[in-house]
Amino acid sequence: MFSKDGKAKDIATPRICDVVWHNGEFIKWNDARVHVMSHVLHYGSSIFEGIRCYSTKQGPAVFRLREHMQRFLNSAKIYRMDHPWTLDQLCDAVGELVRLSEMDHCYIRPILFRSLDEEHPAFGVNPFPNPLACYIGAWDWGKYLGDEAIERGVDVCVSTWNRLTPNSMPAMAKSGANYMNSQLIKMEALLNGFAEGIALDDRGYVSEGSGENIFLVSGDVVLTPPLSSSILPGITRDSVIQICHELGITVKERTIQRAALYVADELFFSGTAAEITPIRSVDRITVGKGGRGEVTAAIQKAFFEITKGERQPPGDWLTYVNSKKEANPGNNGYTPTTAEGTATEKEPALSYQTAARD
Numbered sequence: 001m002f003s004k005d006g007k008a009k010d011i012a013t014p015r016i017c018d019v020v021w022h023n024g025e026f027i028k029w030n031d032a033r034v035h036v037m038s039h040v041l042h043y044g045s046s047i048f049e050g051i052r053c054y055s056t057k058q059g060p061a062v063f064r065l066r067e068h069m070q071r072f073l074n075s076a077k078i079y080r081m082d083h084p085w086t087l088d089q090l091c092d093a094v095g096e097l098v099r100l101s102e103m104d105h106c107y108i109r110p111i112l113f114r115s116l117d118e119e120h121p122a123f124g125v126n127p128f129p130n131p132l133a134c135y136i137g138a139w140d141w142g143k144y145l146g147d148e149a150i151e152r153g154v155d156v157c158v159s160t161w162n163r164l165t166p167n168s169m170p171a172m173a174k175s176g177a178n179y180m181n182s183q184l185i186k187m188e189a190l191l192n193g194f195a196e197g198i199a200l201d202d203r204g205y206v207s208e209g210s211g212e213n214i215f216l217v218s219g220d221v222v223l224t225p226p227l228s229s230s231i232l233p234g235i236t237r238d239s240v241i242q243i244c245h246e247l248g249i250t251v252k253e254r255t256i257q258r259a260a261l262y263v264a265d266e267l268f269f270s271g272t273a274a275e276i277t278p279i280r281s282v283d284r285i286t287v288g289k290g291g292r293g294e295v296t297a298a299i300q301k302a303f304f305e306i307t308k309g310e311r312q313p314p315g316d317w318l319t320y321v322n323s324k325k326e327a328n329p330g331n332n333g334y335t336p337t338t339a340e341g342t343a344t345e346k347e348p349a350l351s352y353q354t355a356a357r358d
């Protein structure tokens with residue numbers, strides 16, 4: 001699936017939704033274009049989300065829609081992108097887009113960026129004169145790290161590239177510019193024959209993959225790096241933490257040394273695109289027994305049962321787009337959790353909102 005020279009397309013894109021939500025209305029996919037002198041193309045000024053909609057017996061269901069859209073709003077706030085969209089409007093737009101797409105499952109990509117005012121163009125780094133544009137598109141995206149990866153796991157390396165330092169680029173914002181760092185990690189991995197790279201943070205502790213958070217299983221304890229290791233506060237990561245609580249598995253946010261990856265019993269990635277993907281080797285050192293471990297399998301099973309609508313999730317995690325039922329009524333969509341338990345509204349999440357403890 002992955003070519004040696006890293007150039008092959010590693011995923012199939014069989015279907016694309018032929019409409020795109022743009023600033024409050026639906027336009028044709030082919031009309032969703034930008035000017036080449038747009039600020040975003042030159043200075044990386046975009047924030048975005050990646051959301052999955054799953055096929056269930058009750059029709060398409062968007063996984064943790066409000067949480068994703070809350071992170072979208074957080075990213076916009078960090079980058080002082082003063083836009084008019086509310087959480088409800090963005091969530092409604094996604095529901096409508098999925099309905100119009102007529103796809104029973106898809107990947108959804110909201111993006112907010114600095115474009116170009118063609119009548120009063122501005123070309124400097126200063127982003128403020130450039131108008132904001134917001135789009136949401138959707139396509140059918142298969143298994144991000146390959147079809148077999150979910151069962152058999154992937155071979156990965158530790159990247160020579162570090163993850164972003166907290167005071168250079170905020171890793172907790174999902175900004176387009178952060179993905180230049182991800183691309184360096186990913187290209188290096190592919191060119192060396194690995195499916196993915198794991199980046200260390202600027203202190204040398206394990207951070208995350210180019211597009212996934214990472215979990216380590218040691219004995220009966222599951223560990224994952226804290227936000228202070230320059231990670232994106234993953235929604236799937238949060239889901240794994242909550243699933244562990246439900247399964248009675250001890251889960252902790254801890255700084256993790258590179259060498260701990262080699263001697264772990266199990267390792268796995270979590271992410272919207274990668275879902276729960278086992279890691280079978282790091283730097284050609286076999287992890288555990290070299291396949292999907294038991295703890296990973298149990299968490300993965302629960303995760304997929306939840307996304308298929310076959311198991312009660314710990315929260316209101318599925319938004320059924322064809323039903324009138326409101327998702328997450330009343331609590332603004334997100335009761336954040338930490339590895340230690342569910343946070344109260346007064347005490348924001350360590351795992352999601354703030355830099356976490358080690």
Ligand SMILES: Cc1ncc(COP(=O)(O)O)c(C=O)c1O
Pocket residue numbers: 050182208209210211212213231232233234235236237270271272273
């Ligand atoms: C760098 C990075 N880390 C982690 C994740 C996982 O985040 P989530 O589970 O919200 O998709 C992603 C994917 O969006 C990512 O790009």
